[in-house]
Amino acid sequence: MIFLKNGEGIRWPHGKRIAVMLTFDFDAELLRQSVIGKKEIGFSDRSRGLYGPHEGLARCLAMLKRQEIRSTFFVPGKIVEEYPEEVHAIAEAGHELAYHGYDHDARIGIPEAEEEANMEKSEKLLQSVNGETVAGYRAPLDGMQEYSLALLQKRKYLYSSTLKDCDWAYVHETDGMEQPIVELPTEPGIDDFSYFYFSYADEKTITCTYPSDYVYDIWKDYFDELASEGDKVMVLKLHPQLIGRVSRIRMLERLVLYMKQNGAWITTCREAAQYVLNDWKQRKGGEQ
Numbered sequence: 121m122i123f124l125k126n127g128e129g130i131r132w133p134h135g136k137r138i139a140v141m142l143t144f145d146f147d148a149e150l151l152r153q154s155v156i157g158k159k160e161i162g163f164s165d166r167s168r169g170l171y172g173p174h175e176g177l178a179r180c181l182a183m184l185k186r187q188e189i190r191s192t193f194f195v196p197g198k199i200v201e202e203y204p205e206e207v208h209a210i211a212e213a214g215h216e217l218a219y220h221g222y223d224h225d226a227r228i229g230i231p232e233a234e235e236e237a238n239m240e241k242s243e244k245l246l247q248s249v250n251g252e253t254v255a256g257y258r259a260p261l262d263g264m265q266e267y268s269l270a271l272l273q274k275r276k277y278l279y280s281s282t283l284k285d286c287d288w289a290y291v292h293e294t295d296g297m298e299q300p301i302v303e304l305p306t307e308p309g310i311d312d313f314s315y316f317y318f319s320y321a322d323e324k325t326i327t328c329t330y331p332s333d334y335v336y337d338i339w340k341d342y343f344d345e346l347a348s349e350g351d352k353v354m355v356l357k358l359h360p361q362l363i364g365r366v367s368r369i370r371m372l373e374r375l376v377l378y379m380k381q382n383g384a385w386i387t388t389c390r391e392a393a394q395y396v397l398n399d400w401k402q403r404k405g406g407e408q
């Protein structure tokens with residue numbers, strides 16, 4: 121599988137300087153199971169995951185409403201079964217729902233038939249909430265499979281938001297063949313997991329949390345530099361159980377206000393991906 125960049129030079133709508141997506145992975149306790157690679161997790165660690173549905177999500181939704189922003193929520197199918205009211209609240213607020221595994225299984229090497237069954241089941245669950253066909257994919261813990269791109273094409277997805285190879289949105293190319301799947305890259309530097317994930321459950325995982333202002337400065341610099349380059353995306357990867365704590369959501373809102381005042385096109389992944397695909401089709405048309 122070869123990935124090539126071809127999103128360089130895109131111009132965002134209405135002269136905006138950068139496309140920004142606030143994306144939320146609504147994983148609850150499944151995130152913590154995946155990080156330690158076990159279904160059984162401690163009572164305390166589980167409770168940190170439950171902070172998402174119990175409190176953090178409401179704070180995220182309230183902030184998005186205040187700022188009149190539509191966002192994309194990557195939601196495992198099992199979360200729709202476990203937290204139907206919360207997932208309905210996301211959809212009723214006008215946000216996009218996208219595929220993020222069934223039970224957030226992050227193993228590399230999941231058999232293709234098993235993953236396709238996970239997709240089918242989860243797509244139905246997500247569609248039962250808002251009636252919309254699922255357009256987007258993000259691999260749990262970024263564990264994209266060798267066959268994932270082909271499977272996304274088969275199931276008529278519009279985009280993936282998993283890879284880390286550049287700051288452009290681009291259309292995938294495989295072995296010289298262009299595929300109409302848009303990649304909206306993310307990056308650990310703009311992922312709240314890198315700063316706020318706290319656990320005693322596994323010695324390998326992060327066990328510290330950073331001050332909100334420290335993270336604000338990193339994300340603001342990131343935004344300023346990418347916006348000045350002009351044709352980039354900034355896909356913030358967030359988790360209601362982490363960013364949904366009081367001081368952090370206030371920090372994020374401050375950043376949103378700054379980005380709005382400085383030329384950001386803040387939108388959903390679906391809308392940005394459709395724009396990138398249309399631009400790509402126009403450029404292809406121009407080449408012929």
Ligand SMILES: [Zn+2]
Pocket residue numbers: 145146147151220224260261
């Ligand atoms: Zn996740």
